[in-house]
Amino acid sequence: MTLLGIGDFARAVRLSAKALRLYDEKGLLVPARVDPVTGYRYYAGSQVERARLIGWLRRVGMPLGRIGEIVAMEPGAAAEAVRGWWGGVAAETAVRGELAAFVADSLAGAPPGPALALRSAALSDRGLVRGENQDAVHAGERLLAVADGFGAGGARASAGAVAGLRRFAEGP
Template structure:
């Protein structure tokens, strides 16, 4: 008769999350043998101290770890176990990337149509531009196109654009060779990120388009494919064309402003813009703020931002100085390099707060951020 401290396979399965059939398989493979087997009935019994190993085995199998590797992890010291898990994850990611590349090649060949030459660009320049613009993407399950990069090519220029609805980044590049046709599509942002090393190491990178993907290739390097997204990209051109006139312009040294944002308490900050310069202070209280020398033209104003919106828009700007084109406390601000204007970012401020009490704080709390007024084929992305 089994020991009273032992539990039958059904109870053990419920405690560990493994099915009885899986427990039998692991027992037969020698990975998790039962503590006792009834010689007459064949019933299997387990000890309470086997629960941890069984639960660990279940978690390892949930990440598709082979049995031999799982056994090594379970029997290893913590440091070695972590190394084995990292190695398994790295292999799984490499295998998934290889599958993705092969699938993109297969999809590109489904139509039987020849690929369309889009542009030829300097690889390092294109890689830097992609990294800068992709900071404005977002992973939104309800709107996956926000994770993509819009690529538009003409004989004169290649323009990259991305938006998360609160920021919009765009950069224009001059092709190394004039394109022969106009083309536009939205490329999967994650797949472009995985291709960045390939792009950066190609002195001259050629881009060709198929109905489902773009093909990236350079001399002496294997081709890379990045899939195209079919959803309609927000109509950023209409939004840019409808921006109000700039009322205030400020030129500020980038690094001190970034440092002030890094040290800012809270998640929002307010820029007080006057003819004497800029002052950054917390958005939820007056505070002394941090003075920032700047050249300012136009009337003064106060404008508030989420840190996660303003900081990346500033940090990707090219050069030591940034130019802020301000249109009001509730209008998009344009951020661009004071030296080079080929990278432009629009950032949406948070909604100004309104104090109903005269004895309230000097700086009223800011309301929630509003998205950019971007339109798509079927309505506003707002």
């Protein structure tokens, strides 16, 4: 097996040696071999695809922790996870853009337009520790509620908490 030194590998995958050392430290891209005396890192040609994927995901702003989850998935699931993550980024960016335009118009003395409306989005999953999702979320005109369930009855408890708050906020 032919191994590439960190400099040659960095050039091949268009990443910096510093980035490769960080990805090694985080367990995302561990070198095929590390010289026990010098600590010099060597990478295999079979690691090129993973290195490029990590680089692409970093370039779109994905956090390293999420990248670790993505690269551990099967390709189809990873593709869906990337699409889902990007959808959240796009939605958040759109809302920030609207707020920035509102602030700029306000600072420029433009006549007030329609009031900003509360928008909400929620993503809930089981995470790394739980076997199932136990969270509950409600987004209404007068209430935004999130309950984090935990333990044997966590799903029921969080759903009950949100239902109780909803009845209180929206009336009978």
